[in-house]
Amino acid sequence: MEAGSAVAVTEPVATGQAHEDDDLPAAFAAGLAKLRGLLDGLGDEALRAPSALPGWTRGHVLTHVEGVALALARQARYALRGRTIEVYDGGRASRDAAIEAGHRRSAAQLGPALEAALEEAEASWAAVRAEDWARPVAYRGGTLRTAGLAWWRELEIHTVDARLGAGPSSWPPRLCTHLLDFLAVRVPDDVVLTLTAVDSGRVWTYGRYGGGAPVAAEGRLTDLAAWLAGRRPEGEITGGPLPGLGSWP
Structure with missing residues (x-):
């Protein structure tokens, strides 16, 4: 980076990147298990309650998790075919419109849709092998590893944002x-x-x-x-x- 830019300098990490990439599916699975456990019994009133994000209800946050789960799972699916595709059809505007429309759904509608998205993410990332993490994706012009880390961040951070009972102390x-x-x-x-x-x-x-x-x-x-x-x-x-x-x- 140029002088004056923020640079994080830490002690060396003993674990190699290849091994860390192999551990990503287990990290995804743990995050999914945590979120699913917190969603049990979530009703309409709870979906309308405020989240930790200004102006967003729990319904907004969970609808966003649904959308980003599908979007990044698609990055994985196409990368494994040797292709790239934009993260969201229609870009950021389409993403925002989907959240605005989707957060109003009832628990009986939002819950199964979110679970279907989580299952799609689970299956798509489970198909990634050790040698696949360097495959290119459209997301930030990066690799499957870039997109996988983004999915992990989105999953864990927004689980906290939804105020379902897990705080940052639950982060690994x-x-x-x-x-x-x-x-x-x-x-x-x-x-x-x-x-x-x-x-x-x-x-x-x-x-x-x-x-x-x-x-x-x-x-x-x-x-x-x-x-x-x-x-x-x-x-x-x-x-x-x-x-x-x-x-x-």
Whole structure:
């Protein structure tokens, strides 16, 4: 990156990327199991309740999960055929229109539609073999690994956003470390931010090449990841003051 850009610098991770990619299907399965367990018995009134996202109900969030599950599953299916396809037919406008229309459905309508989308995602990602993760996809001009990590983020983060009973403390450590690296660009250029995970001892330094003012903070790994993802930490982050964050990458 250019000088002044946010850069996350962490200690080396012993696990190789190939092994991490092999573990992604298990990570997806765990996230799906968690969401499905929280959906049991969800009724119409609960769907109209506010989510953690401003202006969105639970129905909005779950409709978005339905749509992104199908969209990223399609990335996987086409990549395995040696083809690429846009993420959403009609782009972002189509995605937004589908959420606006779909969030008003009853639980009897939304529930089965969401489950069908989750089953499609489950089947599509289960078909990806170890040698397939580098296949190109249209999503961000990346690879199946790029799209797979996006599905994992969307699944886990929006499960929390839906306020169904799971908070950021339910996020697995590997997801949190991924978020702390992936979201490095959200840290502004005018600080050198050091985050220390008190429960693992790992340290992330952002913007260390930019010559900005030093800021240090520490907290649990899940809380640091929640803050950088723009979600409310469940525990305390000490030090700081923490800077304002830029846009999601």
